[in-house]
Amino acid sequence: MKLMNLRFKVNSWLGKDVYKELLSFSDFITRKEGVSIFEINEDKMKNNNYTPIDVIEKLKELEDVIDKNDLTNIENFLKDSIGVSLEYDGRFIILRSKLFLKPYLEDFKAKGKYNSTHKYYQFEPFLYLDLKEHLISRGLIVDDKTGIFIENKLPRQLNFNGELRDYQEEAVKAWVSNKNRGVIVLPTGSGKTIVAINAMIRLNVPTLIVVYTKEHIRQWEDSIKKFTDAGGLIGSYYGDEKTILPITITTYQSAFRNIGLFSKKFMLLIFDEAHHLPAEKFKAIAMKMPSPYRMGLSATAVREDGKHEEIFPLIGGIIYQKSPSELSEEGYLAPFVIRRIRVELNKEDMNKYDELRKLYINYSKGRSFDEILEAARRGETNAIKALKIKSQMQQIIQKSSAKIEKVIEIAKNELSRGSKIIIFTQYRDQAEELASKLNAYLIHGGIDEKNRLETLYNFKNSKSGILVITTVGDEGLDIPDANVGIFVSGTGSRRQFLQRLGRLLRPAPGKKSVLYEIIASRTSEEAQSKKRRSGI
Known part of the structure; x- marks a missing residue:
């Protein structure tokens, strides 16, 4: 970026503080006929941590005394030289620029896919706000053409009509301090729904709540009405009921089928029973929605298949958890x-079980159950036989x-x-x-x-x-x-x-x-x- 001879004229005397600030990113050239002439200095900008956006904003503060043509020329030059645009095609966030962007993206947390034919990067939508903030932090001017979250507040400020327990307050604060993102792990019966409702009220932005069953939709509706004054703002979207309002409750299935419909409307996503997200199509909800604020609720921090490690980061990682024992000791759950x-299996069942166990050992060949499962997915005969035998063993035991x-x-x-x-x-x-x-x-x-x-x-x-x-x-x-x-x-x-x-x-x-x-x-x-x- 060459900023040589990028000048602006000031048609007025300047106060000492304003003059000093202008010298933080420009040089005073001369004054003639009552007009002061300055020139943008790139080295000063770098040394004093002024981004092009900072320069434009400062000059706009003085637009009454700065030559309007100079201001327009500077703004257009900077946008053209160090500007990027963000677009949203319903599937990806598209990043375009005349700049060579690779150096600006090297320290971003996720790699975008580069389209060499059309010369743009594409990113998964869940990275939308992080990407935008990263580009701005690198001194780039972002022209946001996505049309996402144009109206980003609820129609009115809602009130919370309840009182949080100590650990619930701790959970909300942990979530807020993590940029309004994260998974909260609390036992069944500890009031996870109340935590989420309180967090929603604090943000006061359009919210999509994703639950597992129709029964859960009714439970959430009742809880929101009980603990807030959100009457008239709550909609349900599933089956034959298709009402989208600023606070909408839907099922995982409906959310997956209607990602395109929901994607530009909701700033906050709440995933109830978040351990369901690793299912491939449900994972798409978290990845394809650009909503910057996210909360996951679950009774357990882990899945036996380990897939929580790939999903929870899409929500913000585990940021708070309490076990049943802890809350029982504190008096919040029943002791x-x-x-x-x-029990001892009868002789006949025990003999059948032992015979099957020997066969299982033979076919499993010393592998772990996860390894056998993976081999069976690949069609390996021994692994498939081992799984069938394992199922027969379980039936004998449990029945x-x-x-x-x-x-x-x-x-x-x-x-x-x-x-x-x-x-x-x-x-x-x-x-x-x-x-x-x-x-x-x-x-x-x-x-x-x-x-x-x-x-x-x-x-x-x-x-x-x-x-x-x-x-x-x-x-x-x-x-x-x-x-x-x-x-x-x-x-x-x-x-x-x-x-x-x-x-x-x-x-x-x-x-x-x-x-x-x-x-x-x-x-x-x-x-x-x-x-x-x-x-x-």
Whole structure:
């Protein structure tokens, strides 16, 4: 950039301070006929940390006394010489410039893809604001042609009608200090939704809330109405309901299908149950939306497949977390105990299990389960056989008659004490068997929504009783007075275990909760149990 002879005329006497500031980026050349002439000095600009934008802004402050043609010429020259433009084609942020941009992008946190034919860079939309701020910090003039967030505030300032607990306030502050980005990890029942609503009110910008089910949409609507005065500003977008308002709640599926529709409208994204994001199409929501402010909510900081490490940075990384034990000790969650109950498989089941274990060892060839899974994806015969055998082993363990008998014994004992019990199982047939033998309420994926809601309503309004539920209850189940859980069958997932435990932890006077974990001795469930209980 050559700034030789880039001059401007000042048609007035200048105060001492203004004159001194002009000399920070220009030289005084002469004064004749009542006009002072200055020339831009590039070395002074660099030495005094003046960017071209700073120069233009300062000269515009004096536009009443600076020759208008000089001001226009300087602005056009600087924009042409060190200007860049940002565009948004619905898929990528496009960066164009006459400059050789590579040196300006070397220290940016993400590499853009260079189109050599049309001579522009393209970046994933989630990098939009970071890229814009980076280019400005490097002294470039950014012409933003994206049309993103033209109106970036809610129609009115909303008020928060609640009171945050100490840890909730800490979580919001951690998020704000991280540029209004990040994942907050708190147990089920600890008020993650309230944290997000408070953060939304503080920012007061158009917000898209992404949730997993239609039931979650209703829960969020109710919570926003309860804790804010946002009436009239809340819309829902899913299925047949397609209302987009400044605060819109949608499902992961709907958000994925309508990224183009949502992308320019919302500055804040809130991902409820953020552990779902690693699914490839859901990941696209985080990558293809340019929203600069993001919050993820989850009950667990990790996924067993490790994919949280690639997704959470798209939201801002984990910035705050508390475990169930910590919040229970502080009195915010009900005190609880986890009781591991071991049962012995009958002789026939144990023999089948041992035979299958030998076959599994033979086909797995010493590899870890993740390695076997990857090999199976590639079509390796031995790995595919190993996975089938692993599934058969799990069925023997988790559906054993010994487990059923122990669950019935514990449930009847707790029911006699007036407990309100939730039995968690992985399998529909097992759930149906237990519900039949215990005369219990039953919810699984094969029951239509109307009957599920009716069953849930009846159980919630009973003083005691038993609800048997499959994985459809791992998220969104809200039974505040449930105090006993029985974990019959599941995975080694910490997330699933924490979610099931969280169903029992809503605090109440005198409430103490217990989660029974039924495991088969001398089987792989021993290791699974240890894995899923870590971090609690």
